[in-house]
Amino acid sequence: xxxxxxxxxxxxxxxxxxxxxxxxxxxxxxxxxxxxxxxxxxxxxxxxxxxxxxxxxxxxxxxxxxxxxx
Numbered sequence: 001x002x003x004x005x006x007x008x009x010x011x012x013x014x015x016x017x018x019x020x021x022x023x024x025x026x027x028x029x030x031x032x033x034x035x036x037x038x039x040x041x042x043x044x045x046x047x048x049x050x051x052x053x054x055x056x057x058x059x060x061x062x063x064x065x066x067x068x069x070x
Contacts, residue, residue, distance in 0.1 A: 008052070009051055009052070009053070010051075010052035011041075011049035011050065011051060011052065011060065011070070012049060012050045012052055012055060013048075013049055014028065014048065017050055021055070022053070026057070033054070037058060038051065038054035038055060038057075038058050040052060066070075
């Protein structure tokens with residue numbers, strides 16, 4: 001019988017995310033506010049994370065849009 005556990009999701013905390021995409025935390029929050037970056041999730045009252053797959057997909061879209069504009 002196959003294992004029925006869901007695939008494990010990778011999560012990014014803000015410091016790691018900022019390093020990963022090369023942007024400041026304030027830029028990331030501004031992008032979230034204006035709807036151009038994935039919204040984070042709260043995993044506890046004091047812990048906010050971004051889902052890695054959503055961040056990576058956002059990067060793919062931004063790259064594609066950049067290539068269209070050039």
